Amino acid sequence: MQDRPTAVELLDTLATYLEEEVGPELEGPLVYRTRVALNLLSVVRRELIDEEALPREAARLAALLDTPVPKGSPRAALEALNAQLAERLRRGGDAAFDAAAWPVLMAGAREKLAVLRPGYDGYDSAGERPGGAS
Amino acid sequence: MSAPGKAPESAQAREARLKAGLEAVFQAELSRTVTVSDLVVTSAGARRGNVLFTATAPGGEGQRYCVTYLPTLDIELLPIPQEAALFRLAEAQGVPVPHVHFATEDPQWVGGPLFVSDCVAGETVPRRVLRKVAAEGTGETIAAQLGSAFAALHSIDPTLAPPALARPERAPVEDALARTDQQLRELLQPSPIFSYAQRWLETHAPRAGDGLAIVHGDVRNGNVIIDEQGLAAVLDWEVAKVGDPLEDLAWTCLRCWRFGEDDKEVGGFGPRAPFVAAYEAGGGHFDPERFHWWKVLGTYRWGLGLAGQAAAHLEGRFSNIVMAMSGRRVGELEYDLLSLLKP
Numbered sequence: 001m002q003d004r005p006t007a008v009e010l011l012d013t014l015a016t017y018l019e020e021e022v023g024p025e026l027e028g029p030l031v032y033r034t035r036v037a038l039n040l041l042s043v044v045r046r047e048l049i050d051e052e053a054l055p056r057e058a059a060r061l062a063a064l065l066d067t068p069v070p071k072g073s074p075r076a077a078l079e080a081l082n083a084q085l086a087e088r089l090r091r092g093g094d095a096a097f098d099a100a101a102w103p104v105l106m107a108g109a110r111e112k113l114a115v116l117r118p119g120y121d122g123y124d125s126a127g128e129r130p131g132g133a134s
Numbered sequence: 135m136s137a138p139g140k141a142p143e144s145a146q147a148r149e150a151r152l153k154a155g156l157e158a159v160f161q162a163e164l165s166r167t168v169t170v171s172d173l174v175v176t177s178a179g180a181r182r183g184n185v186l187f188t189a190t191a192p193g194g195e196g197q198r199y200c201v202t203y204l205p206t207l208d209i210e211l212l213p214i215p216q217e218a219a220l221f222r223l224a225e226a227q228g229v230p231v232p233h234v235h236f237a238t239e240d241p242q243w244v245g246g247p248l249f250v251s252d253c254v255a256g257e258t259v260p261r262r263v264l265r266k267v268a269a270e271g272t273g274e275t276i277a278a279q280l281g282s283a284f285a286a287l288h289s290i291d292p293t294l295a296p297p298a299l300a301r302p303e304r305a306p307v308e309d310a311l312a313r314t315d316q317q318l319r320e321l322l323q324p325s326p327i328f329s330y331a332q333r334w335l336e337t338h339a340p341r342a343g344d345g346l347a348i349v350h351g352d353v354r355n356g357n358v359i360i361d362e363q364g365l366a367a368v369l370d371w372e373v374a375k376v377g378d379p380l381e382d383l384a385w386t387c388l389r390c391w392r393f394g395e396d397d398k399e400v401g402g403f404g405p406r407a408p409f410v411a412a413y414e415a416g417g418g419h420f421d422p423e424r425f426h427w428w429k430v431l432g433t434y435r436w437g438l439g440l441a442g443q444a445a446a447h448l449e450g451r452f453s454n455i456v457m458a459m460s461g462r463r464v465g466e467l468e469y470d471l472l473s474l475l476k477p
Contacts, residue, residue: 033456087324090332102472109468110469117463124473126473128406
């Protein structure tokens with residue numbers, strides 16, 4: 001186990017450095033790129049904090065596919081499940097499976113957004129569809 | 135011009151060369167003696183430049199212009215003289231575009247082909263555009279103006295299109311699906327959501343439409359000039375092609391171009407009703423099912439495009455922090471896709 005600062009605390013330190021010390025010195029395209037860099041740090045920070053995200057998603061996909069979670073690291077297991085699910089959805093032809101898959105895919109998409117861009121799922125484009133309440 | 139082994143040209147040297155080249159080309163093309171000053175680079179992509187400048191005749195008043203040019207003779211998406219021809223075709227039909235004064239392929243002036251057009255006053259930076267539109271209350275007007283502009287563009291006989299404009303090898307719908315299928319296979323990791331979208335698009339593909347039209351392909355906030363009256367000009371025609379007119383309308387209405395104004399479907403400017411009404415009043419035919427299909431396709435295509443940017447970064451073909459972050463914006467498009475495809 002590493003000493004403090006923790007990984008998250010180091011990221012916060014780096015963000016403060018970019019924002020308060022580097023930022024005011026910049027102009028032109030570097031201003032925009034540094035804003036992107038700060039956003040990148042906040043994404044990594046949120047991803048690090050949620051340590052259970054991979055096993056949680058693997059469990060959801062395994063249940064949908066009716067298969068045990070593959071052995072190995074959580075990342076490897078999830079990659080294998082993702083590949084299997086992508087292949088089955090690409091092939092199609094099973095309306096019941098597609099219908100069961102949609103909420104699982106949506107749950108995964110929302111969890112990704114909680115890391116990538118919190119609040120982005122506050123708008124639902126479903127109302128824009130033909131027959132929707134646009 | 136920077137060649138391998140040579141030090142890159144300084145910004146000052148480039149500006150001096152551009153100034154001299156523009157003064158010479160005004161003489162050659164328009165027989166006008168002018169002094170060029172006040173150069174402002176508005177976009178300096180790797181491939182092409184847009185520079186605003188003032189040209190002043192001796193004893194006369196200065197006038198602002200815009201030069202669009204390629205700094206080298208590299209392969210162009212759409213050759214500059216043909217892009218200029220497309221501007222003229224669109225202008226003649228009533229599409230708001232900057233008036234083109236001349237175009238030349240001769241590389242002696244600025245290193246590559248160029249065209250010079252009017253400098254249209256207004257705002258182009260997306261977030262500033264939306265602040266301006268909110269302050270001036272022009273959002274619904276712009277939605278209608280976009281509808282009218284599309285109607286005018288799509289009314290042009292596509293056989294008049296400049297010869298280099300891309301034309302679909304088969305129906306535009308099939309063409310689009312073949313491309314996305316290829317991109318889906320090239321992803322760095324399998325995507326269940328994109329696989330779901332590809333399958334949905336294939337099983338819901340619309341039948342042949344009303345025919346082909348010249349489509350701009352990228353009308354959105356960032357590629358338009360907005361002034362106090364609303365839409366002043368449509369810019370960036372380099373991905374124009376012959377295709378399905380509904381593809382054009384749908385691309386403008388993707389959530390990713392609303393910059394947070396999510397409930398304003400037409401580019402973050404306004405609602406769909408005035409947009410469609412103006413399109414139909416101008417002779418366009420709107421089909422909501424087909425429009426929806428192209429919105430799903432566009433959302434999916436932009437998600438694949440962002441994933442492709444991340445791949446280019448990771449493979450070292452075009453590395454920078456913005457391209458890296460594009461990979462982590464794919465999730466936004468996945469969410470939008472699922473919302474559009476809610477069972």
